[in-house]
Amino acid sequence: MYKKGEARSSFAKYLLENKEKEGLNDNDLAYIAGLIFGAGTDATASAITFITFAAALNPEAQAKVQEELESVVRRDNLPTFADWEALPQTTAFIAEMSRWRPVVPGGFHHRASKDVIWNGYLIPAGTSVVANHWAIANDPDIFPNPEVFDPQRWIDASGNIRHNIEFCTFGFGQRVCPGQHVPNRSIFITTVLILWSFRILEDAASPIDSFGFPDTPAVHPNPFNAIFEPRVSKDVLRQSCVPDH
Numbered sequence: 001m002y003k004k005g006e007a008r009s010s011f012a013k014y015l016l017e018n019k020e021k022e023g024l025n026d027n028d029l030a031y032i033a034g035l036i037f038g039a040g041t042d043a044t045a046s047a048i049t050f051i052t053f054a055a056a057l058n059p060e061a062q063a064k065v066q067e068e069l070e071s072v073v074r075r076d077n078l079p080t081f082a083d084w085e086a087l088p089q090t091t092a093f094i095a096e097m098s099r100w101r102p103v104v105p106g107g108f109h110h111r112a113s114k115d116v117i118w119n120g121y122l123i124p125a126g127t128s129v130v131a132n133h134w135a136i137a138n139d140p141d142i143f144p145n146p147e148v149f150d151p152q153r154w155i156d157a158s159g160n161i162r163h164n165i166e167f168c169t170f171g172f173g174q175r176v177c178p179g180q181h182v183p184n185r186s187i188f189i190t191t192v193l194i195l196w197s198f199r200i201l202e203d204a205a206s207p208i209d210s211f212g213f214p215d216t217p218a219v220h221p222n223p224f225n226a227i228f229e230p231r232v233s234k235d236v237l238r239q240s241c242v243p244d245h
């Protein structure tokens with residue numbers, strides 16, 4: 001456990017100090033440290049940008065999250081991780097963003113290292129296999145009216161998060177995203193802090209193209225304008241306690 005103010009451990013420092021023990025050469029070190037940085041920062045930044053994109057384009061869904069924040073967190077407190085369990089609408093908004101505009105729509109390609117028989121199909125060694133996140137996200141049998149941004153599809157009749165559907169935003173199996181707990185937390189806290197503080201509006205003078213993102217395996221939305229209208233006065237903000245994360 002780290003004490004406040006104490007220097008925290010660093011993954012890159014660990015790699016450098018344990019190079020021999022882990023059997024790594026300098027190239028391995030550079031790639032592993034770089035991959036964590038590249039995979040981590042860009043995908044998370046993209047997801048947070050898609051949160052503002054989804055909020056601006058779906059004012060009613062955004063208002064539902066703000067109603068929930070209003071009753072659970074209230075305006076004189078900043079939201080914290082401790083509120084997570086009590087915020088199903090916010091959790092559903094984030095889940096729906098991940099499905100509606102997946103950060104990795106093309107999935108990452110994998111190559112079969114040996115012949116594989118799957119469901120009666122032979123996948124010969126060397127074949128590239130693509131799990132197409134976009135097709136899964138838009139499967140109408142699982143997600144009716146998939147083109148509609150509808151966080152309520154993640155909510156059950158009692159108002160809780162459904163556990164009988166999921167979307168593969170972090171991939172699958174052995175190569176599933178090992179960092180997923182980090183973005184899950186950063187996306188949650190950033191979303192609640194932004195939507196608690198601001199109403200995000202589409203700028204009528206510069207409409208957002210809801211399909212404005214490139215045709216590549218991992219994406220960011222194309223640059224767009226949105227208006228951030230403060231929901232909380234500066235005085236309330238000054239009085240709010242800053243959470244100790």
Ligand code: HEM
Nearest residue numbers: 039040043044047103104108170171172175176177179183
């Ligand atoms: C919203 C944020 C993120 C999304 C949507 C995401 C998504 C993914 C996906 C789809 C894969 C490929 C899984 C597969 O092959 O099926 C992956 C792999 C990976 N991710 Fe993430 N990721 C995110 C954030 C992060 C963060 C924060 C880290 C590190 C702290 C990270 C580290 C990695 C690494 C190292 C791999 C490669 C794993 C391997 O090939 O064994 N990712 N990620």
